Amino acid sequence: MSLYVVGIGPGGLDGMTVEAKNVLESCHIIAGYTVYTELLKPYFPHKKYYSTPMKQEKERCGWALARAAEGEAIAVVCSGDPGIYGMAGLLCQLQAQAQQETVRAAEIIVIPGVTAASSGAARLGAPLTHDFAVISLSDLLTPLAVIQKRLRCAAMGDMVICLYNPASRKRADYLRMACDIVLEYKSPQTVCGYVRQIGREGEEVRVLSLEQLRDIQADMFTTVYIGNDSTMELGGKMVTPRGYADV
Ligand code: SAH
Helix, strand or coil: CEEEEEECECCCHHHCCHHHHHHHHHCCEEEEEHHHHHHHCCCCCCCEEEEECCCCHHHHHHHHHHHHHCCCCEEEEECECCCCCCCHHHHHHHHHHHHHHCCCCCEEEEECCCCHHHHHHHHHEECCCCCEEEEECCCCCCCHHHHHHHHHHHHHCCCEEEEECCCCCCCCCHHHHHHHHHHCCCCCCCEEEEEECCCCCCCEEEEEEHHHHCCCCCCCCEEEEECCCCCEEECCEEECCCCHHHC
């Protein structure tokens, strides 16, 4: 008995690994957040879908674990990579709990996917060629003070910063707050970029300065990049050099 946790990449079938596609084809039930199951339906029309809105992750994962324990071929899907702000961790925790309570707990098999940091970076050029930090601005599960401290440390260390969950309706001004923290350590001219709806309809890519980034209205489908001191704009691309060109 296995439960697959599958990363589907940024959106379309093109961005999915062959392994993820094969696993989804072999499963009977696909469970996930509604946005992702809707993305998959055209590619896997004959599957049974089980979707729940956001904030019902525990319920959805518990249900999937129970189905897998009964012998169903089932996959829980996440966008990008399931181990990066995805369901892999929660499922491992629920599985460990189930194992203590029953003898029939399914094994968790994690299938990696292309995370937004890399698919978005590819659209921008090469912003992550040197050390970088990935930080989520969502304070739903992480205290805001922890997020602010991590932003500060990353900026202080001159890491390229990749921001997930940069804003939502309730957190409309969080990207501005993050930029203001970074601006304590970095020039307003620092090269930045963002990609919206990577690999999906309406994709938007933009390279801009840190002071311009402060004023954009990001949403939940945007990934943001803040360059380090050597990041540059080259022919419209965002590029962080790593010194290969100098040797
Ligand atoms: N597991 C996912 C991340 C989930 S957190 C992954 O590995 O990519 C959700 C955040 O990821 C979004 O708020 C956004 O910042 C980023 N993201 C995921 N898919 C995206 C896409 N197609 N386009 C732009 N950003 C995306």
